[in-house]
Amino acid sequence: MRAYLFSAAMSLAAILPLAAHAADQDWKVSVSATASAQTNDNIFAVATKQTSDTVLGFSPRVDLSHELENAKISAYLDGDFSRYSSNSTEDTADYGFGAAYHAKANGLTVDADASHALNTESRRAKNARRDATKRTEFKVDTYGGALGTDVAGGTLSGGLRYTNLNYQNVRSKTGAVILQDDRDHKVMDEHVAYSWGSNTSYSLSADFTQLNYDLTAPVARHNRDSKGYTLSAGVSQTFSKTVNGSASIGYTTRSFDEVKFSDVTDVSLSANLNWTPDSDTQVGLSASRSLQETVVPNSPVYIASSVGANLSRQVTDKVGVAAYVSYEWDDHQGVDRSDNVTGLGLSTSIAITKGLAVSVAYDYSKEDSSGAVKSAGYDNNLFSARLTAKF
Numbered sequence: 001m002r003a004y005l006f007s008a009a010m011s012l013a014a015i016l017p018l019a020a021h022a023a024d025q026d027w028k029v030s031v032s033a034t035a036s037a038q039t040n041d042n043i044f045a046v047a048t049k050q051t052s053d054t055v056l057g058f059s060p061r062v063d064l065s066h067e068l069e070n071a072k073i074s075a076y077l078d079g080d081f082s083r084y085s086s087n088s089t090e091d092t093a094d095y096g097f098g099a100a101y102h103a104k105a106n107g108l109t110v111d112a113d114a115s116h117a118l119n120t121e122s123r124r125a126k127n128a129r130r131d132a133t134k135r136t137e138f139k140v141d142t143y144g145g146a147l148g149t150d151v152a153g154g155t156l157s158g159g160l161r162y163t164n165l166n167y168q169n170v171r172s173k174t175g176a177v178i179l180q181d182d183r184d185h186k187v188m189d190e191h192v193a194y195s196w197g198s199n200t201s202y203s204l205s206a207d208f209t210q211l212n213y214d215l216t217a218p219v220a221r222h223n224r225d226s227k228g229y230t231l232s233a234g235v236s237q238t239f240s241k242t243v244n245g246s247a248s249i250g251y252t253t254r255s256f257d258e259v260k261f262s263d264v265t266d267v268s269l270s271a272n273l274n275w276t277p278d279s280d281t282q283v284g285l286s287a288s289r290s291l292q293e294t295v296v297p298n299s300p301v302y303i304a305s306s307v308g309a310n311l312s313r314q315v316t317d318k319v320g321v322a323a324y325v326s327y328e329w330d331d332h333q334g335v336d337r338s339d340n341v342t343g344l345g346l347s348t349s350i351a352i353t354k355g356l357a358v359s360v361a362y363d364y365s366k367e368d369s370s371g372a373v374k375s376a377g378y379d380n381n382l383f384s385a386r387l388t389a390k391f
Contacts (some may be wrong), residue, residue, distance in 0.1 A: 022374040030063040031391040038384040043090060043365075045123035047376040054085040072104035077170050082190040088136040092120040111159070116141050124365055124380060125337070126302075126330070127295045129178055132170035136180060137160055139166045146191075154196030182220035183295060187212040203234040203248070211293075217258070221278075226261075228254035245273035254301060256292055261300035264291060264333050269305075274323040280314040294332060296373060302339075303333040310352075331357050337371035355390040 005280025036057040055352040061078035068291040078214050080094040099113025121136040129136060165187075193205035207230045239245070252268040269289040276282050289305045296302075304345030306324035315321060323346050330339040347361035362369040363382040367376035 001170035018360075025067065028065045028067075031061070032388060033060040034388040035060070035385050036384055036386040038382060040380070040382050042378055042380045043084070043087060043123065043377040045128070047378055049143075049252065050351070050379075051087065053090070055082055055090075056085075057082045060159050068103075070105045073099070073101055075099040092135070094119050095183075105166045107150040109146075111146040111148075112144065114143045124367070124378070125181070127141060127293070129170060129180070130376075132178055133173055134170055136260075137168045138183075140164070144267055146323045152196075154194055156194050158192045159190075161187075161191070163187040163189075168184075182213065182222075182224075184215070184216040185211055185224070187211050188341075197236075199238050201236045203236075205232050205248075206230070207232075222259040222260070222300075223256070224300070225256050225257040225291075226300070228252065232268055234270075242276050243274070245271070252291055256300050256355075260298070261334065264301055266291065266303055282312045284310045289390060292330070296332055296335060296337060299332045299335045299337070301325070304330050319348065321348045322346070329348070332371075332373075335371070335373050337373045337375075339370065339375060340368045344360050358386065359386050359388070360385045 030164060034057070036053040036055075038057065040055055041052045043053050043055075044051055048120045059079060062185045063074070063076045063107075065072060065074040066387065070214060075098065078095065080092060084090045086293075091302060096115065096117035096119075097115075098113065100113035101111065103110045107235065110191045117140045119138055119140060123130055123135060125146070141164040142161065144159060144161040146157060148155055150156075151316045163186065165183070165185055167183040170178050170299065172178050172179050188210045190207065190208040192207075193203055195201055195203035208227075209229065210227040213220070213224045216225065230250055230252040234246065234248030236246035237244065242268035248268075248270050250268045252267070253265040266290060267289060268291075268328045269287060271288070272286040274284050276283065285308070287305075287307045289303065290300045292304045294300075294302045306328040308324065310322070310324040312320065312322040324344065326341075326343040328339075328341045330341070332338070343363070343365045345361060345363040349359035350355055351357045361382075363383050363384070365378075365382075367375065367379045367388055368376045369377050
């Protein structure tokens with residue numbers, strides 16, 4: 001508990017002077033902090049011998065922005081600290097920082113951004129090592145740039161994004177070292193798109209992806225290096241004052257350097273529909289389908305398909321409620337395994353003052369798996385309360 005309070009105090013001590021200095025330099029400053037308490041009935045996300053614990057959390061964040069004549073500069077710094085009452089090996093001390101630049105002049109837009117983060121992998125994550133004595137920490141470095149210009153009544157845009165992921169080794173519950181260096185990889189994404197239209201807008205896009213893993217066979221079990229592309233067409237439509245939506249569908253393919261891995265081709269999909277029957281109510285529906293990385297031996301990727309729905313309602317000026325439900329099914333290529341993940345949640349929030357709010361929430365997640373190399377699966381219930389202050 002003392003360590004938790006010390007971390008929270010040090011975070012605020014570091015952020016507040018930075019925010020005050022930025023304000024003096026004509027920057028817009030937004031500072032927020034969230035304190036939380038959570039009960040988790042299955043902290044290790046296992047099927048049997050579930051362990052429950054109480055988790056205290058603290059998440060500070062500062063956002064900075066500065067307007068220029070034809071450009072905007074923004075930056076952020078955030079943290080996410082958690083302390084488990086009875087299982088300190090699950091504690092986290094995550095952080096992230098980054099900056100972005102946006103400019104527009106004479107029909108040309110320029111965007112650039114960079115960020116660095118230390119994250120802790122959730123036990124419920126698809127590729128998480130649930131048999132480890134502590135959760136996996138990993139660093140993420142991202143750099144991106146994009147250009148856009150007006151062409152023939154539409155917008156032609158293109159960009160590059162480089163991501164470097166570095167996973168740390170952990171120990172199994174038997175004491176053995178679990179090497180995760182074979183998960184370290186770099187991703188290069190190239191994107192080209194053309195969009196046009198107003199009330200009804202259309203788009204054509206091409207995305208090229210190359211993944212290079214730091215370790216390959218025989219040091220690693222497989223060579224997961226790959227390259228591929230996705231070609232898609234999309235439409236965005238405002239149906240009425242209360243209904244709008246968008247959808248894109250395309251063809252995606254991935255080829256692998258590992259000769260044991262067959263090429264994977266599939267349909268790519270992204271869709272959402274939003275309904276706002278009145279100013280206090282919002283309803284959303286979504287669906288997606290894509291290729292995702294996996295650590296399952298002898299499987300190159302899995303195809304993730306998901307659907308979801310969410311509802312939010314502002315009951316009074318100070319009280320709001322929300323609910324969501326989601327379902328995902330994952331088909332691992334090259335092996336006999338299918339996973340189904342169900343999620344649902346309910347929450348309510350109360351605005352105490354203009355910059356202070358409290359919320360309580362319930363979240364449920366369940367994973368079922370089938371096949372010769374199936375996961376053990378899990379059920380997980382979370383009850384949480386949060387107090388958020390914004391300055």
